[in-house]
Amino acid sequence: MKVIVDLALCQGHSVCLGEAPEVFEVSEEDDGYPQVRVLLQNPPEALRGKVIKAVKYCPNHVITVLED
């Protein structure tokens, strides 16, 4: 699975960080909203459940998972 994010939509709510800290971090920006950073572009299968929850509960639908 591959994780992609649409930064134009990210307001830095950090829900993904709460769900899957192995995969996401949120960085402060000089200008505007904090932004999500993907630490593992291709997370291992073991993290699938957490990643799917991050996708589902992201308030702004920023995250998408593509299947290989």
Added chain:
Amino acid sequence: MSDAATMAQKSPPKVSGEKPDVGHMEEFGANFARFLMRCNAECGELAEFNMGGQQTVLMSGPAAQEAFLKTLDQKLSRAAAYQATVPVFGKGVIFDAPPDKMKTQLKIQVDALRFQKMKNYSAIISREVEDWVAGWGDEGELDFLDEFLHLTLHTATHCLLGADFRYKLTDEFRDLYHALEKGLQAIAFVDPYMQQPIFEARDKARERLQELIGAIIAERRANTDVEYEDALETFMAGTYADGSFLTDNEITGLVIATIFAGHHTSSGTATWTLTELARQKKYSSEVLQELQVLFGDGALITFESLREIPRLEHFIEEVLRLHPPLILLMRRVIEDIDYNGTLIEAGKTVAISTYGSHRNTDYFPDPECFDPHRPSPDTLFAYIPFGGGPHKCAGNAFAMMQLKAIFAALLPRYEFELVDPDDSYQDDFSAIVLKPNGPCRLRYRRRK
């Protein structure tokens, strides 16, 4: 939307029924949600109407709505469209701030709504709900429109300004808040600086509110070792790019803006959710079963336990589809825009209607039917109760969490039924924020 450099020639089609001077104001005022649906039915994707001299183009359908929601402030300005909020939020706050300051203020507002803060808010809301139902007894009847207005003002002030302020919440604060609310009715969108008693009262209230909130700020600045975990703490800690803090005026403005964004929207949605739970028996029993499994053995209502409640979530989402609290979203056109060959000139207003979009039969067949099992549309821009794109409602996760906290606590304990005839519970289109027409009376009885 592309720049109008290639100069599109067409203008948007005009909606029929325009009258001299007032344009479509009368029909709009009678029922703006229905009027906007007529505009779309008659003219299609783009429909131009006249709001007492302000030419306004309604953009309908997911593609046009996506263009509206994704176009940035420099071209489609929220600030210019929402000037009525300036005397309410305050000079130099959000839509009156220079673009870079506005950006930072909105960022600081989101900081207060981040995941890390949400845990404390869940606990606060859960406690407020418990205190509220504590006096209910085994059965009774209440006007829930009124009840939810109180409850959500309590939760909002508690999460924003802390326990101290909340439990000392005075009639004076309620009156001030009410005066600000009155200052934001439809007429304010024509000219918020007219000589009007409601606007004088608004300005006095804004001034006094700043004294009250300024006093808390001063007290906290003198006691920097205390942690409050409310939004005010975040607003006070936030800084601009040059390291300077927000002024008391700006902090007060953010508090007011946050209450305004969340209070009526949440109370109206809560009232509609309870009403639909009372009349959609088939679906509410599914929700009840789910809640009994999740919370039946006395599990606490916390941020974690509230996170995933799929049937309740779908139920609330369907309520938000049929009764979106904010129907009309607006922007002012700053630079001419070419939308697929049609010119929308600078100076016009563009608008989208959540209410109309949620009744688009291409995405929601049999749209007036309440059905929480509807499949989600394959686009993010058909179902838009919180808007979308870069300026999506920053409170959307808070709102859902609060609604889930309320109903996870209420539904397993009490059953509800309508007091008045079913068809008397209708949307009230007279206010800017949609809610049921009041009173919204329901009977409750403790479950065995």
